Amino acid sequence: MLQIENKSLFINQMFTRIAKKYDFLNNIMTFNLHQIWKKQAIESASVNIPYLKHAKVLDLCTGTGDMAQMWAKKPQVSKVMAIDSCPPMLEEAEKRQRKIKEPWATKITFMPGDALELPFPDDNFDAISVGFGLRNVADLSRAIQEIFRVLKPGGFIVSLDLGHPEQPFIQNIYKNIFLNFIPLLGSIFAGDKLAYRYLVDSLETWPKQKELSQMFWDQGFTRSYFKDLMFGTIALVVAQK
């Protein structure tokens, strides 16, 4: 397994290389379904938002800012902090934000930051989202600890990420598609087979959705559950502090 510093550097360099092609590749690899999953994730973490007037939320590992934008469109949300450790991904996010002329876009602040050392005080956010991010952090337990620290009591966190399907038939299809198709697409469209090979390999050490949910319980969250999407190939883990 890669050491913490090595993994962080490797991940940073990888997203630096693919930043400009990230959105395009995401769209073709998921047939644009990632937008639907992200909306479902945001709704799952919005349980207490309708009862708040000026909710402040955090989108962790924001990348090009899809989920930050979804949060910002909610009338009850007044501030969206969106952080990522890779400056070129943030540049893409800000480029997209500048093109939006709607007032909600001004609610978002993009800033560099590390999920392992969040630059925020304790009990600060009403909700937190992280899309396809926790799988990439070098120390998952520490990231969950940091999420717990900056979330307000009663607040919700949602992690949207790859899952581990239970059914052998789905497992077979998933592994074959994943192992062959994704690195091939990465090589054709991003000229970066290694980055998309990593996407496949990262599944080996990534916990099953049930185990990830357990990690939130272990950290002290008052409830935690998972929800399978796409037959468990994608999963949401939702927890409340």
Ligand SMILES: C[S@@+](CC[C@H](N)C(=O)[O-])C[C@H]1O[C@@H](n2cnc3c(N)ncnc32)[C@H](O)[C@@H]1O
């Ligand atoms: C697969 S992308 C997901 C982007 C976006 N959330 C989405 O769903 O499209 C993962 C992002 O996590 C960021 N990342 C990885 N490790 C991080 C860390 N320790 N702290 C903050 N961001 C991190 C990467 O730079 C990258 O932009």
